[in-house]
Amino acid sequence: MNKHFTAVLVIAAFTAVVSIAFPRLAPIAVRVGLIALIITAALWIYEYFATRPPPLASRILELVRTRGPLSTGDIIRELGTAPEEVEEALDYLVRKGLLRKFEKDGVTFFDL
Structure with a gap:
């Protein structure tokens, strides 16, 4: 309840x-x-x-689900939105445990 x-x-x-x-x-x-x-x-x-998810959260999840691990820059280019909005949504998704954040060769990637 x-x-x-x-x-x-x-x-x-x-x-x-x-x-x-x-x-x-x-x-x-x-x-x-x-x-x-x-x-x-x-x-x-x-x-x-x-606690409401940012507007881009669902689009980012769908993008990572279909294309696999993506960097922050890849997501920004693919969605064509402001970097601040994408970073806010990525932070939310990582905090909620819906995305995994990892570094490879100095670049930050996100995966399910």
Whole structure:
């Protein structure tokens, strides 16, 4: 189960239990629960955008899958895009373990 969904369920259950057990605290419990839900939603949105793959990631994977090991320069030439965008996507793919980075004769290559 998604950790954010679990947090929402826990917050809702806590708010309901406190509201039923202590009726006088119900307005405060609902406000605290609402604030906790807003924080949970903000964290979920942040994680979604922070971990999204760069736009070129899928194209680079397909390119390396079809052509085999390629250098950074080969990938930049093949895709015809800015070197910064390619390097960002390559860093992401290596961090996620989808590509392997290795050096040969002073040139950096990437392979599956």
